[in-house]
Amino acid sequence: xxxxxxxxxxxxxxxxxxxxxxxxxxxxxxxxxxxxxxxxxxxxxxxxxxxxxxxxxxxxxxxxxxxxxxxxxxxxxxxxxxxxxxxxxxxxxxxxxxxxxxxxxxxxxxxxxxxxxxxxxxxxxxxxxxxxxxxxxxxxxxxxxxxxxxxxxxxxxxxxxxxxxxxxxxxxxxxxxxxxxxxxxxxxxxxxxxxxxxxxxxxxxxxxxxxxxxxxxxxxxxxxxxxxxxxxxxxxxxxxxxxxxxxxxxxxxxxxxxxxxxxxxxxxxxxxxxxxxxxxxxxxxxxxxxxxxxxxxxxxxxxxxxxxxxxxxxxxxxxxxxxxxxxxxxxxxxxxxxxxxxxxxxxxxxxxxxxxxxxxxxxxxxxxxxxxxxxxxxxxxxxxxxxxxxxxxxxxxxxxxxxxxxxxxxxxxxxxxxxxxxxxxxxxxxxxxxxxxxxxxxxxxxx
Numbered sequence: 001x002x003x004x005x006x007x008x009x010x011x012x013x014x015x016x017x018x019x020x021x022x023x024x025x026x027x028x029x030x031x032x033x034x035x036x037x038x039x040x041x042x043x044x045x046x047x048x049x050x051x052x053x054x055x056x057x058x059x060x061x062x063x064x065x066x067x068x069x070x071x072x073x074x075x076x077x078x079x080x081x082x083x084x085x086x087x088x089x090x091x092x093x094x095x096x097x098x099x100x101x102x103x104x105x106x107x108x109x110x111x112x113x114x115x116x117x118x119x120x121x122x123x124x125x126x127x128x129x130x131x132x133x134x135x136x137x138x139x140x141x142x143x144x145x146x147x148x149x150x151x152x153x154x155x156x157x158x159x160x161x162x163x164x165x166x167x168x169x170x171x172x173x174x175x176x177x178x179x180x181x182x183x184x185x186x187x188x189x190x191x192x193x194x195x196x197x198x199x200x201x202x203x204x205x206x207x208x209x210x211x212x213x214x215x216x217x218x219x220x221x222x223x224x225x226x227x228x229x230x231x232x233x234x235x236x237x238x239x240x241x242x243x244x245x246x247x248x249x250x251x252x253x254x255x256x257x258x259x260x261x262x263x264x265x266x267x268x269x270x271x272x273x274x275x276x277x278x279x280x281x282x283x284x285x286x287x288x289x290x291x292x293x294x295x296x297x298x299x300x301x302x303x304x305x306x307x308x309x310x311x312x313x314x315x316x317x318x319x320x321x322x323x324x325x326x327x328x329x330x331x332x333x334x335x336x337x338x339x340x341x342x343x344x345x346x347x348x349x350x351x352x353x354x355x356x357x358x359x360x361x362x363x364x365x366x367x368x369x370x371x372x373x374x375x376x377x378x379x380x381x382x383x384x385x386x387x388x389x390x391x392x393x394x395x396x397x398x399x400x401x402x403x404x405x406x407x408x409x410x411x412x413x414x415x416x417x418x419x420x421x422x423x424x425x426x427x428x429x430x431x432x433x434x435x436x437x438x439x440x441x442x443x444x445x446x447x
Contacts, residue, residue: 042231042238048158048446051231055154056147058232065146072132072139079132082125083114094308110304110321118299127290134283141276148272152439154230155446156432161223161242163428167421168216169244174417175213178206185406198406205410246427249377252434252445255370263363263441270442277348277355284345291337298327362440370437373430380423388419 040058043050056062092106119125182202189199225237268274302325307318395412398404438445 039235040233042228042233042240044240046158046227046240046242048155048243051154051158051227052151054231055151059150059154059230060232061150062147063232065143069136069139069143072136076129076132076136079128080125082116083119085114085116086112088112088304104308106306106308108304108306110302112300112302115298115300117301122293122296124290124293124296127286127293131283131286131290134279134286138276138279138283141272141279144272145276148439148442150230151444152435154227155435157223157227157230158242159246159428159431159435161220161227162244162246163424164216164220164223165242166245166424168213168220170417170420170424171209171212171216174413175206175209177413178202178209181409182206194406201406201410205414246424246431249381249427249430251374254443254445255434255437258367260364260367263367263437264360266443267359267363267441271359272442274355274359277352281345281348281352284341284348288338288341288345291334291341294334294337295329297329300325300327359440363437366433366436366440369429370433373426373433376426377423377430380419380426384419385423388416392416 040054042054088108088110090108092108094104094106182199185194185199185202188194189196224240224242227242228237228240302323304321304323305318306321392412392415395404395409399406399409434445
């Protein structure tokens with residue numbers, strides 16, 4: 001009996017050792033999503049390429065999109081995993097053992113596949129993996145679309161900051177000009193050459209210019225704060241500057257001779273959200289097939305051996321058993337899963353149609369803004385700026401010689417400043433429209 005007991009204990013130890021190896025041998029270490037960094041330095045003079053680099057390294061929204069991709073990758077690993085096998089074993093004592101060679105030690109050992117064999121044979125596992133892989137590709141397209149959208153927002157925010165700085169410089173130029181005129185008029189007033197009314201008019205214009213400078217400073221600070229937020233900066237707003245002027249007017253080669261139809265052709269092949277919507281429809285179709293396959297019954301295979309005493313005993317030979325267990329869908333026929341999957345398929349088909357309509361609207365809107373801004377900028381460079389500056393210079397000369405009134409000079413100066421500000425605004429609108437077209441078609445178009 002002691003010999004038989006020792007053999008049983010040895011068998012149990014061997015099985016336990018195998019289980020420990022299976023449980024504690026490390027598998028492949030899963031990749032982890034990138035986490036947000038702490039504080040980081042923004043250059044004292046921030047250029048657009050630097051802003052894009054910092055955004056790709058620290059942008060919080062982009063990190064969220066990357067985390068969604070990692071979550072979808074985890075779903076693919078989950079879908080590809082086969083059910084774990086189960087092991088069972090036991091030791092007991094028989095109270096009805098008598099006679100020579102009889103042992104009162106009873107033992108048993110069994111293993112079950114957890115339906116893993118039929119999970120693959122029935123196609124359930126492959127269908128799950130197909131749906132999960134499609135969802136993973138959808139998440140990757142979502143990350144690319146987030147990058148497309150967010151980088152477009154970053155470019156626009158940078159252009160707004162540059163436009164605000166340029167507008168501030170124009171307002172300061174007007175402020176300095178009116179300050180010089182005010183000093184000149186005060187001196188002329190002291191000599192009795194002009195009346196106090198003319199001095200007050202100039203000082204009023206100068207105070208108005210001071211107000212505009214403060215508003216422009218506020219606009220610049222707001223634009224820089226929005227830009228820093230998109231970069232992922234936290235804590236106090238860092239001190240930095242952007243380019244002093246907007247890029248000069250030029251038509252990118254891609255947009256020379258472009259039309260709505262030609263841009264739509266590019267968008268249909270380059271927009272990641274459109275590709276993601278198509279993949280999402282395929283994912284929903286695969287999910288319907290996977291949920292319908294759930295009605296195939298789960299079949300579990302098992303095998304076992306049991307005995308009493310030693311294997312070598314002729315009196316108590318071991319007993320081998322093989323079993324099959326079936327879980328038929330009698331009460332739960334998975335109607336809820338199937339209905340939900342079909343509803344998701346309908347939603348994804350609708351979403352695809354909506355995305356296609358959105359692409360068309362984005363391209364048409366961006367191209368309309370581009371043509372309008374392009375026309376305004378060309379008109380301003382061709383005529384408006386030159387006429388306003390020439391008019392101001394002539395009236396200024398006449399005013400210095402006494403041939404024009406102060407009111408005429410102030411009016412000409414006001415028109416020049418307004419024309420310059422409008423041109424700078426139109427130029428900003430033009431480059432933002434270029435960025436919008438790139439965003440609408442899924443192609444990078446930078447100033």
